[in-house]
Amino acid sequence: MKRIETSDTKNVRSLRVGEQIRHALSDILSRGDVHDETLASHLVTITEVRMSPDLRHATVFAKPLLGADEEAVLKAMRTHTAYLQREVARRINLKYAAKLKFLGDESFDEGSHIDKLLRDPHVARDLQQDD
Secondary structure: OOOOOOHHHHHHHHHHHHHHHHHHHHHHHHHOOOOOHHHHOOOEEEEEEEEOOOOOEEEEEEEEHHHOOHHHHHHHHHHOHHHHHHHHHHHOOOOOOOEEEEEEOOHHHHHHHHHHHHHOHHHHHHHHHHO
């Protein structure tokens, strides 16, 4: 029986594969499998992996602990992209090995900025007036 692929099943598959890649990368980095001083000296969190619809490209969002040396960490990850792609492909059974692209995760910074704005006395005063 052939499965019918709908946009919903493709989206769920994309999310599932992205999550598998996130776990594989987190495992590789936490074990210290990448022989790089920068990566060895920083705890790196893989916050999200977004897959292209054809599952051939993965955008990996990463953040070092406390945001320290983010550019250096991302550069080190980009330097070892080929190794990381091979390891992910070995751990996850897909038709094609996904090409990895590493970006810094700005969502924490955006969240902090929004929190700071909401705590501003002028905004707090306006919000209390609405109640």
